[in-house]
Amino acid sequence: MEFKVDHGSSSKTRPIFEWGFDPMCFSHVKLLAFDLLCIEQVPHLPEFYVRKGRPVQKVEIMGVVVSMDQRTQFLHFGLDDGTGCIPCILWMNDFRWGKRGTGDAISRRAMIEAYATHVKLGRLLRVQGKVSTYKEKLQLTVLSVQEEMDANAETLHWLDCVRLAVKCYNLPPPLPPSHPAKK
Amino acid sequence: MERALPMPGTPVLLRELLQPSSPFRTQSASLRVLGRLERYHAESGVAVIVQGDVRLGVDTQFLRNMHFREGSLYQFIGELRIEPANENLILVQARVARNVDGLDVDLYEKSLELRRRYEKKMFASS
Numbered sequence: 001m002e003f004k005v006d007h008g009s010s011s012k013t014r015p016i017f018e019w020g021f022d023p024m025c026f027s028h029v030k031l032l033a034f035d036l037l038c039i040e041q042v043p044h045l046p047e048f049y050v051r052k053g054r055p056v057q058k059v060e061i062m063g064v065v066v067s068m069d070q071r072t073q074f075l076h077f078g079l080d081d082g083t084g085c086i087p088c089i090l091w092m093n094d095f096r097w098g099k100r101g102t103g104d105a106i107s108r109r110a111m112i113e114a115y116a117t118h119v120k121l122g123r124l125l126r127v128q129g130k131v132s133t134y135k136e137k138l139q140l141t142v143l144s145v146q147e148e149m150d151a152n153a154e155t156l157h158w159l160d161c162v163r164l165a166v167k168c169y170n171l172p173p174p175l176p177p178s179h180p181a182k183k
Numbered sequence: 184m185e186r187a188l189p190m191p192g193t194p195v196l197l198r199e200l201l202q203p204s205s206p207f208r209t210q211s212a213s214l215r216v217l218g219r220l221e222r223y224h225a226e227s228g229v230a231v232i233v234q235g236d237v238r239l240g241v242d243t244q245f246l247r248n249m250h251f252r253e254g255s256l257y258q259f260i261g262e263l264r265i266e267p268a269n270e271n272l273i274l275v276q277a278r279v280a281r282n283v284d285g286l287d288v289d290l291y292e293k294s295l296e297l298r299r300r301y302e303k304k305m306f307a308s309s
């Protein structure tokens with residue numbers, strides 16, 4: 001089933017210099033797959049995406065691993081939450097947090113290897129990552145992976161996503177302190 | 184290199200799937216089904232799951248490293264196979280399975296209903 005959701009035209013988007021006042025800009029936004037697959041990339045700002053006029057960079061999703069492809073440099077897997085299938089990529093050579101050979105880099109490497117061991121077909125994973133685009137298709141660059149052992153975790157994630165969308169993400173962004181209406 | 188992902192398994196309750204007019208009842212539809220394992224035939228690889236008083240056969244021959252225990256709750260993601268000669272004969276060809284013992288089934292059903300309503304509302308606004 002193909003989903004298409006209107007996430008609002010960019011004309012409703014607040015000016016880019018005000019995005020920093022929006023908590024959605026820096027937090028991991030909890031989204032269902034169908035919602036995530038329809039966010040729009042901001043022209044000229046490839047790191048930013050917009051959902052209903054509000055900025056999104058990082059997201060948190062949960063689903064069952066339905067495909068995986070392990071290579072030397074990366075682990076590619078598909079996460080299915082029932083509304084869509086999200087392609088995720090975990091870079092095995094991602095040492096941005098420390099120089100090669102230093103303690104930071106070694107601990108980061110150990111962390112990535114630990115994340116990779118969680119990725120197995122049929123496992124329920126909570127994945128936090130950065131939204132990116134590869135060959136004009138949306139994918140998630142993985143920042144952290146957590147295996148969920150509680151069978152109810154997915155149900156609670158669905159409820160969280162719906163509650164947050166209705167009570168927060170679908171609402172207009174908060175006004176910055178300098179906005180005339182705030183004075 | 185472009186990687187094709189499988190279609191998402193739409194969660195469906197067994198009683199919805201087994202209704203003759205069910206919209207989920209389409210040949211090769213990707214579905215996610217949930218049920219308690221009633222029987223497992225090791226030779227044929229067919230598992231029979233039950234939810235309430237409704238039963239469904241699941242073909243598990245493509246699954247690896249799964250140990251089935253009768254009485255446990257399982258979730259399967261796979262494709263629906265409808266027998267062309269008899270549309271009442273349906274089976275899910277599973278590609279992924281997971282044990283979900285401890286799942287609150289009532290909460291799951293209510294949450295699924297709520298999630299569907301939310302999805303519908305989002306599509307209606309488009």
